[in-house]
Amino acid sequence: MSTVRTGAPRPADGPSSASAAGVPGAVDPATARRVARYSGFRPEVQGLRFVAVLLVVLYHVFLGRVSGGVDVFLLISAFFLTLSFVRKLESGRPLAIGRYWLHVFKRLLPLAALTVLGTLVLVAAVYPDADVARWRAEGLASVFYVENWALALNAVDYYAADHSTASPFQHFWSLSVQGQVFLVWPLVFAAAWLLGRWRGWRPVPVLAVLFGAIFAVSLAWSVHSTAAQQAFAYFDTRARLWEFALGSLLALALPYLRPSPRVRVVLGWAGLVSMVSVGVLVDVQGAFPGWIALWPLASAAAIIVAGRSGSRLGLDRILASKPLVRLGDASYALYLVHWPLLITYLVLRDRPMAGPRSGAALILLSLVLAVLATALVERPFQRWAWPERTKRRLAVSVAVSLALVAVPVLAWQHIEERRTAQILAAADRNNPGAAALEPGFEFRGDPEAPTLPLPEDLPKQPASLGTPCPEDVGLPEDYRRFCHESVPQEEARQTVLVVGNSHLQHWLPALRPLAEERGWRVLTYIQPGCFYASAEDQPGSASCRAWFEGAEDMLGAVDPGLVLVQSTFTDTEQEFTRPGLEDRVRELTGAGVPVVGIRDTPRFPEAPAQCAVRDGADDPGCTFGHPMVGTPDPAAPLAEELPLYSAMDLTDLICPAGQCPPVIGNVYVYWDDDHLSRVYSETTAPIFGRRLLEALATDGVTL
Incomplete structure (x- = not known):
């Protein structure tokens, strides 16, 4: 959207108005x-x-x-x-x-400053809390x-x-x-x-x-x-x-x-x-x-x-x-x-x-x-x-106009940062997340404590991929943009490679504590929206085709001791498998590489957290179901057949008791309509770690 300024009745030097000098006293x-x-x-x-x-x-x-x-x-x-x-x-x-x-x-x-200030007042008064921090920053960018x-x-x-x-x-x-x-x-x-x-x-x-x-x-x-x-x-x-x-x-x-x-x-x-x-x-x-x-x-x-x-x-x-x-x-x-x-x-x-x-x-x-x-x-x-x-x-007049917006916005931001720090300091007690699903759990926190992540932080919840591809990974330049080091280790006992899309990325916070404890170096080869299956399975984008073409190079460059993949795929109506993935798994396990397939997470028609922020977490309309909930993991038969392939089903951490609530343990489970919030993923770390080790032990794999 967009546009320009206008202003005075005569065309001018400036954007907004119009006016300019007439013909000065000419010499000739x-x-x-x-x-x-x-x-x-x-x-x-x-x-x-x-x-x-x-x-x-x-x-x-x-x-x-x-x-x-x-x-x-x-x-x-x-x-x-x-x-x-x-x-x-x-x-x-x-x-x-x-x-x-x-x-x-x-x-x-x-x-412009008056418009920005007036808009920020409206933002504070009537806009969804989840958007406030972003609009505050854009107000500053605008002025x-x-x-x-x-x-x-x-x-x-x-x-x-x-x-x-x-x-x-x-x-x-x-x-x-x-x-x-x-x-x-x-x-x-x-x-x-x-x-x-x-x-x-x-x-x-x-x-x-x-x-x-x-x-x-x-x-x-x-x-x-x-x-x-x-x-x-x-x-x-x-x-x-x-x-x-x-x-x-x-x-x-x-x-x-x-x-x-x-x-x-x-x-x-x-x-x-x-x-x-x-x-x-x-x-x-x-x-x-x-x-x-x-x-x-x-x-x-x-x-x-x-x-x-x-x-x-x-x-x-x-x-x-x-x-x-x-x-x-x-x-x-x-x-x-x-x-x-x-x-x-x-x-x-x-x-x-x-x-x-x-x-x-x-x-x-x-x-x-x-x-x-x-x-x-x-x-x-x-x-x-x-x-x-x-x-x-x-210069003073320009500085005053800028300060009229910058000072209140930065002060507002500082107040919110202090409030957030206080809330996060008490998170272990007040926001247990997935720990609330553990047998015998008893909540001892403040029942009035805010749910995390705070609404204004919901848009910032994609899990971090870590640092760009390290120099020791000999990957061709065309594919290095897909590679990251998520958990570095100076003397790694083993290298774990995560290959897939954003539905594996959102489990990285859950994997990180186990990797750090065990001395695993975690490298990722991830491109959102793409599928580790076959070339024919990729969406039409050139980035997905390039990403898939480089997957074999990444495996060769890393020589991983364990590969994590996404074993199933979902949309809002169903869960399905991709034949190309089975071929990839057979190739890896046939080469002696252990593979763990993590079952996909449900996708919903709208973001449960945004629904909960708007209508309240207890509103029945914010709790969703999905056809995959309560059904056997479709990857289980292949896991039983292949000695080095294991299946992990974490659906019960997202949809306990057959339903998928927006909040578990005072933490928003999803930040959008199909990705776990980073905060919730972090709270699943103990359960995720146990289940991953159990899955590996089933196949006799010790890392």
């Missing part, structure tokens, strides 16, 4: 003419700002998707920024880059203009798909990209100035070459990255630079583009129809920011080139009208407030989308708040003269 007529080419307020572009943001809002609220309007905003921002700096270059005025940076963020940050990278890194996280609630700060991704570009773009103008001083070149041709190179390189990267990892590319600044470069190139070329009035009318309306249709005809979220983003950008460029047509039929008569220009001034605020209002409403009503009436009400409320925020916050700060007198004052 030629200079005056060059400067004049890039001067002048363009009200129709300010109106276009509002149309772009309105498209974003309408698509977010009613269609649950993105429109391409944000890309238009990025282009407009670079367009105005370039006009401002070219005027400086052509007139010979100092670029004053340091002051520019401070000036821009002095104008942008007050309203420091790095939210796009926070989202990019999360989007490629295998476990990120388990988050069901959209971030109320997600729309800050484009503001973050813009903030980063506002830091970088002046350096491009400085390079043009230096080249002009060195070689005597005019700045506009130099800038055209520089921005053309940025456009070409970034677009090529964007196309490649979108095809390879679209979820990451969507938020990647590098994949968006070409959109800004196109806006800059448009600003440089515009004085030389002089279509006739009739052509201007056609360009304007054709551009508008094309821009509005993008979100309907294209899956923008899934296709952007690759080459397809040229569609909305070319549409917006056509409207800008059309400019003032002088015709009563021209689109500019609408875009340049006072109401749209005024709304264009408020478009930065509109973009800021609409998204947290929408997401908060969806959280409160537990809905995936707003309905027609509620959606219309949200848009109206957003417009009212945007106009008020512009009049009462953004405009006064833009007109505030005191900070503009020195760079020191500008």
Whole structure:
């Protein structure tokens, strides 16, 4: 989601508003003419700002998707920024880059900080506890203009798909990209100035070459990255630079583009129809920011080139009208407030989308708040003269805006960390987890103690794989990314290799204490979502195919004394085996390698812990069943046949008495819909260790 800022009534140096210098006292007529080419307020572009943001809002609220309007905003921002700096270059005025940076963020940050603070209040008041810590961190990332990278890194996280609630700060991704570009773009103008001083070149041709190179390189990267990892590319600044470069190139070329009035009318309306249709005809979220983003950008460029047509039929008569220009001034605020209002409403009503009436009400409320925020916050700060007198004052105003968010967020985080430390210190007594299933167990802790992991820590529960593949493992480079050392040992008595996916990974905390006690070195060869069975059994992803291809190399490089595999596989409706796994087990045991197959854990239609946080652990709707519960382990017959293969069934630790409760021993069993929480896995360690040793002893294996 996303977008940009807008602001004042005139196009400007900054992202949010509009305004800039007029033609300074020119030394000669030629200079005056060059400067004049890039001067002048363009009200129709300010109106276009509002149309772009309105498209974003309408698509977010009613269609649950993105429109391409944000890309238009990025282009407009670079367009105005370039006009401002070219005027400086052509007139010979100092670029004053340091002051520019401070000036821009002095104008942008007050309203952004206010939005972040208001959203954090809503987060604390009405959002699920499990999400609070993450949204708190994203609020901080947003005000420091790095939210796009926070989202990019999360989007490629295998476990990120388990988050069901959209971030109320997600729309800050484009503001973050813009903030980063506002830091970088002046350096491009400085390079043009230096080249002009060195070689005597005019700045506009130099800038055209520089921005053309940025456009070409970034677009090529964007196309490649979108095809390879679209979820990451969507938020990647590098994949968006070409959109800004196109806006800059448009600003440089515009004085030389002089279509006739009739052509201007056609360009304007054709551009508008094309821009509005993008979100309907294209899956923008899934296709952007690759080459397809040229569609909305070319549409917006056509409207800008059309400019003032002088015709009563021209689109500019609408875009340049006072109401749209005024709304264009408020478009930065509109973009800021609409998204947290929408997401908060969806959280409160537990809905995936707003309905027609509620959606219309949200848009109206957003417009009212945007106009008020512009009049009462953004405009006064833009007109505030005191900070503009020195760079020191500008820096102070920027620092205060950042501190308004950073100080309360960091204080909030510190308080939560202290509270968590106190709870964890008493965990052995208050949160026994799987120990509560042991015969004769008697709970002696505080019955009011919080359940662990704390709701805000639930998203952080994937078991650690340990450190990257150690140097002594002679694995080809293509496969080393799948290898980790989970339990290191300087003088290992034996090496245990864990081969599989995340459903073996979540047992690593249970295995670790036994491995440390016995002097076992534990190496893992794990890729989430893949199956140690056969090449035909792998999902379609290239990573699974590469992972499986390297499994034999890993076995050869490690020469393990024990291999742990996942013996069965589940979905929400059934448990099944994969013939390819049996072949792998026969190969390993035939080579004299002991193998233990761990039965899969049930998968549920929703996350039991999140259900328990929302409705209470005692709510019957949060206790699930599964067809595998109470049935014999399908791997048992093969274990009886093969001397070096043993089967471990731990289902009773997850679903005692035939049902699968969300909480056992005051610990959440799962953190999502199919993975054990790290805390619960750790509490199973004594039972897991006994059963593993018993399974090995059955086959006469001693490690």
